[in-house]
Amino acid sequence: MDRETRDMLLETADRFFTDRCGREIVNNVEKGIWPAELWQAIEEMGLPHIAVPEDKGGAGGTLADMLALLRLAGSHAVPVPLAETALANLLIAAAGSEPKGGPATVALGALSLSGGRVSGRVERVPFATVVDRYVVVVGDKLAVVGKGAAACAATPSHAGEPYGTVTFDRATAEFVGESPVNAERAVELGAVMRAMQMAGAADRVLAIAVEYSKQRVQFGRPISTFQAIQHMLAELASCVAATIASAEAAARDADEGGLAYGGSFSIAAAKSQASEFAHRIAAISHQSMGAMGFTHEHILHHYTRRLWVWRRDFGSETFWGEKIGAAYAKAGPQALWAAMTASHYAHPA
Incomplete structure (x- = not known):
């Protein structure tokens, strides 16, 4: 979709998430209460099918459109599997099938596929207990397995x-179908998906901390005027900026390079960067807000706890750091700089 259409979609989705994803909804999900009305509204808007071609029942958007939406969802701590379903639907459509309605998730790991049957076990599958189906990728084949x-x-x-x-x-x-997205690439797409969600959540954490520092008065003046708090917020802002910049670059490279292979280095770097900074972003924000930031009543934990969880999803900073190191150790000393500057986003006009 063109830029104007995407902006209109994101503006509409932003208003919707603001109205419908409040503190009570997020807290209720933690209690095991599935927000059926919220999910139904999200499906009616077509958001889980944003990157599915129109001839397969989707909105006809691109990978970049999907990732932009998921960054926005991350900034609202949307407590339903929008990201997982959008990725699952994208993979199903790429394999030549038309995605069904209902929530779905991706289960990626050491699985086997033979005769249309899937075997193996995958831990830490997001939203595993509430989805209707699981999407798995084994080698260059994709399979959809019903929850039952x-x-x-x-x-x-x-x-x-x-x-x-x-x-x-x-x-x-x-x-079961042949997929242009192999198992390794599916993990990369999951990683860039999480990196964009983490960028959205990190941006919101910064906004919350800054606003609190302006409102909280101590010794007769806002704590935002204290040098110690200013130093904390400056470090927080630098971590958030790096997280956002790397995630956005990875999203662009992945979209422009093609669904099957684009932006592998950028994705590895972005997920490693986001995961590494997640604990600093959480720690600084809670420290800058003092006791208030640690209360369950405040919304800060909706974002910081998701950063902790997303840090491990689809590969931690250690996982992706080892991938990067192994690849360039094998390629030789001349390959690193060329790869780092290959994206035209590394050369701003």
Whole structure:
């Protein structure tokens, strides 16, 4: 979709998330209450099908459109599997099938696929207990498995969202097809998805901390005037800026390079960067807000706890750092600088 259409979509989605994803909804999800009306409204808006071609029942958007929406969702701590379903639907459409309605998630790990049956176990699958189907990628094949064909043990994340361990015991797939996105690439797409969500959440954390520092008065003046707080917020702002910049570059490179292979280095760098800074962003924001930031009643934890969880999803900073190091150790000393500056986003006009 063109830039004007995307901006209109994001503006509409921003208003919707502001109105419908308040503190009560997010807290209720932690209590096991599925927000059915919220999910229904999200589906009616077509958001989970944003990157699905129109001839397969989607909105006809691009990977970049989807990632921009997910950054916005991250800034609102949207407590439903919008990101996971959007990615699952994109992968299903790329494999030649038309995605069904309902929530879905991706289960990526050491799985096997033979004769239309999936075997293996994947831990920490996002929203595993509330989705209708799982999308798995084994080699260069994609399979869709209905929830009833797999066993799921609930293991809620630290953000209170319904994660789980999914076991496939020769589970019969609803659909199996050749996929232009192989298993390794699917993990990369999951990583850039999380990097964009983390960018949105980090940006919101900064805004919350800055606003609080302006409102909180101590010794007769706002704490934003104290040099110690200013130093904290300056460091927080630099961590957030780096997280956003790397995520945006990865999203652009991934979109422009193509669904099957584009932006691999940028994605690895972005997810490593976002995951590494997640703990500093959370620590500084809570420290700058003092006791208030640690209360359950305040919304700050909606974002910081998700940063902690997303830090590990689809590869931690250690995972992606090792990937980068191994690749360039193998390629030789001349490859690193060329790869780092390959994106035209590294050369601003």
